[in-house]
Amino acid sequence: MAEKSRTPVSSRATSSGVETAHEARSKARSGKKDRVVAMSPMNRQRKNKSHVLNEKDERPGGIIKEKSSVRSMAKTQPPSGRTISLTEINKPNALSKKNTEIKAAVEIQNRLTKKMAKNSERRKQMAHGPEMTAQNRTQERIDFVDFLDRHYQVIQAGVHKIQYTKEEFENVIYEAQTIFSSEKALVDIDPPCVVVGDLHGQFNDLINMFILLGRPPETVYVFTGDYVDRGMMSLECIMLLFTYKICYPENIVLLRGNHEIARVNKKYGFYEECVTSIPKCGEEIWALFQRCFNNLPISALIATKILCMHGGLSPALTCLDELRNHPKPIRNPFRGIVNDMLWADPDPSVFEWKASSRGSGFTFGTNVIDDVCKRLGVELIIRAHQMCFDGYWVLSGRKLITIFSAPMYCNFYKNAGCVLKVDETLGIQMIAFVPASENIEKIIEEKNRVWDISIDCID
Ligand SMILES: [Mn+2]
Known part of the structure; x- marks a missing residue:
């Protein structure tokens, strides 16, 4: 044990x-x-x-x-x-590190440096849009590594927002967009990695997770979307994640959630956060984010066996290559395979497919999960999109796992958050983050949370 x-x-x-x-x-x-x-x-x-x-x-x-x-x-x-x-x-x-760990870290660093050089070469070669060129001509690039560190330094009691300059927003969004647009709609990735569910602007919980489980590139992450809306710090979440993507593009995958769609995040908090916390150009920055979101990949495939997406399955998903080669950017999806995969939910009481009560996508039964796994040759589907009190929900004889990574969702529910750790042999550990019971009122008040960890193993 x-x-x-x-x-x-x-x-x-x-x-x-x-x-x-x-x-x-x-x-x-x-x-x-x-x-x-x-x-x-x-x-x-x-x-x-x-x-x-x-x-x-x-x-x-x-x-x-x-x-x-x-x-x-x-x-x-x-x-x-x-x-x-x-x-x-x-x-x-x-945190104490043995020599071997230090050696491993150095190796990772070396590999990373090579990857970074390769990636910056790739970025230089890529044709930029007109705005991009103007951007590069007129502005100094920010130091992204320093910028990352700032996110960890400012988090303390009483500091709930980070003030970014317009240049910082533009730099991060453009650079990230360049990388996303070079990715396929289905991204292949090797284990070990950590799969994360909905965050919904809970920045302190995100920081907590990075501190507890390791930051990229040391730990490889697959985020399944819904970074923005609901919570108070969507901008901080998305800016931190985009910057990790810029610095370590091979070590972090950011999938699109249904809240990374303009018509959704205009309504559920992100637009409001942009216009109230970015002086003068909030609307403009919000629009830049939307263009960037249109380039996010939809799905990730871990070691050809574990398929990850935000919502779930689509009746149109018959072949992984079709999804992999789906054209991007995808503007305002409202039907079809991409839309379904951002919105769908499993429901054991449904036989096959039923129109979703969310008004978009489908609900699908366990027989669909079995069929799709067989047809696509995958062993497990990991999706997010639904709040679960334990942070996870295992379905259909372990063929589908739902994870939700925003503990104490909206400061209202008392749910745990959960992420899945996938090892080299595709063994899965569920790591649940449960708000500690001591001084909880004070912690909530200060918007700084404490996670205790419990670990479940499944066979
Ligand atoms: Mn969602």
């Missing part, structure tokens, strides 16, 4: 090692339930139904209940006081 549950998180970011489920249970029995964070889906749902944020009674901490063989839980104890303190952020290397 302990072996299965070991991750870079437990070895890097924790001081007290791995606690077994048995230990967690006995601790819970003895009344120390403050740090035991996972609970059964049933219990969590029951609790969440009657909770609003200001209630002072029991928080979404609970006792681990092993429900089935699918669910073997272990708990890693984070270092005490796991807030994102500035000291920790500024000293990522304080």
